[in-house]
Structure formats: C-alpha cells, structure tokens
Amino acid sequence: TQLLEQSPQFLSIQEGENLTVYCNSSSVFSSLQWYRQEPGEGPVLLVTVVTGGEVKKLKRLTFQFGDARKDSSLHITAAQPGDTGLYLCAGAPSSNTGKLIFGQGTTLQVKP
Amino acid sequence: NAGVTQTPKFQVLKTGQSMTLQCAQDMNHNSMYWYRQDPGMGLRLIYYSASEGTTDKGEVPNGYNVSRLNKREFSLRLESAAPSQTSVYFCASSALAGIYEQFFGPGTRLTVL
Numbered sequence: 001t002q003l004l005e006q007s008p009q010f011l012s013i014q015e016g017e018n019l020t021v022y023c024n025s026s027s028v029f030s031s032l033q034w035y036r037q038e039p040g041e042g043p044v045l046l047v048t049v050v051t052g053g054e055v056k057k058l059k060r061l062t063f064q065f066g067d068a069r070k071d072s073s074l075h076i077t078a079a080q081p082g083d084t085g086l087y088l089c090a091g092a093p094s095s096n097t098g099k100l101i102f103g104q105g106t107t108l109q110v111k112p
Numbered sequence: 113n114a115g116v117t118q119t120p121k122f123q124v125l126k127t128g129q130s131m132t133l134q135c136a137q138d139m140n141h142n143s144m145y146w147y148r149q150d151p152g153m154g155l156r157l158i159y160y161s162a163s164e165g166t167t168d169k170g171e172v173p174n175g176y177n178v179s180r181l182n183k184r185e186f187s188l189r190l191e192s193a194a195p196s197q198t199s200v201y202f203c204a205s206s207a208l209a210g211i212y213e214q215f216f217g218p219g220t221r222l223t224v225l
Contacts, residue, residue, distance in 0.1 A: 104154045
C-alpha cells in the first residue's frame with residue numbers, strides 16, 4: 001500500500017513568518033498535487049508537479065517535487081492570515097487512472 | 113456552471129439503514145470519484161469511474177456500492193450503514209483519468225448512530 005506522510009500535521013505561526021510543509025513516501029509517484037481546503041468546502045487544486053526535481057512558484061508559494069519523485073514540499077514565504085487552511089498533498093501512483101493517494105493534511109493557522 | 117453538486121449536505125442514519133449519496137457535475141468530465149475524509153487521515157478513495165460505464169474500487173470500498181448513472185451523475189450507496197461509516201463524503205470529477213485536476217463538491221456530512 002502506498003502511503004504519503006505529511007508533516008507537520010499542525011502549524012500555528014504569526015503573519016509574516018515563513019513555513020515549509022513536507023510530503024514523503026517510500027514509493028514513486030508519477031505526479032504529485034497540492035490542494036488547499038477551507039472548512040466546510042471541498043479541496044481546491046493549487047499545483048501539479050510531474051517531473052522529478054521540478055519547482056513551481058505560485059506567488060508566495062513554492063512547490064518542489066523530489067528528484068526521485070517520492071517526496072514534495074510546499075514553502076510559503078511571508079504567510080498571511082488568508083493562507084489559513086488545510087493543505088493536502090496527493091500522489092498519483094499511475095499516470096492513467098486518476099487514482100490519488102492523499103496525505104493526512106497539514107492544518108495551517110496564520111495569526112495576524 | 114455549478115461545478116460538482118452533492119446531495120444531501122447533512123444526513124443522520126441509524127445503524128443498519130441504507131441511503132444513497134447523489135453527485136452530479138456539469139463540466140462534461142469523463143471521470144468521477146468518491147472519497148471519504150476522516151480526522152487525521154486525509155481523503156481516502158472509495159470508488160472511482162474512469163469513464164461512463166466503468167467503475168473500480170479504491171482504497172476503502174467495503175460497505176459501499178456505486179452507480180455511474182450517466183456521464184453527469186455518480187451515486188454512492190450504503191446498503192447497511194455502520195458507525196464506522198460516519199464521515200464527510202466528497203465527490204470529485206476530472207476531465208479524464210490521469211494527471212488532471214480533480215474538482216470537488218462541497219461534501220456530505222454523514223453521521224451513523
């Protein structure tokens with residue numbers, strides 16, 4: 001069974017601080033996605049990374065896919081209260097089924 | 113466009129009762145999915161339908177059945193609800209099965225007493 005371990009599970013920081021969320025596995029994934037979920041809503045896609053070593057930037061968010069395609073990280077620079085939410089990584093074991101394996105999630109609270 | 117819609121939003125069942133969760137998408141997507149979300153466990157795939165007319169098991173299919181009624185609709189049925197099925201259920205869709213964005217509905221919060 002493929003697993004994705006996310007860390008930390010909870011993070012409470014002050015506005016303006018930087019943070020990194022990690023997503024690790026012993027298995028190789030064909031791609032990895034990061035989603036953000038607000039309370040009472042479904043997850044919304046932030047980014048998809050496909051190539052080992054790939055780095056994508058989305059404003060203050062930087063996503064990296066490990067060289068071996070077994071791990072990923074999300075770095076937020078100068079966090080803002082609007083970044084508060086649940087962040088989920090999701091790996092695709094295969095490129096043609098659509099099946100995703102989700103990590104447990106990281107709950108981020110950014111205090112003003 | 114409404115995207116992905118789910119009904120009902122909330123439901124309370126007694127152990128042994130049955131019910132069907134409804135999901136519909138208006139994005140002309142081929143693939144649809146059912147997940148459950150429990151505290152500290154992320155989302156787990158129950159069943160998915162890569163295309164109309166096909167369904168396959170995910171990680172946690174026991175106790176559930178699905179029907180891909182047509183391209184738009186994908187329902188999830190609990191034949192005999194158990195307390196362990198208390199969860200938040202999300203339906204999602206994607207254009208195709210593969211490395212595509214999945215669009216999620218707002219979820220159904222189910223409590224089994």
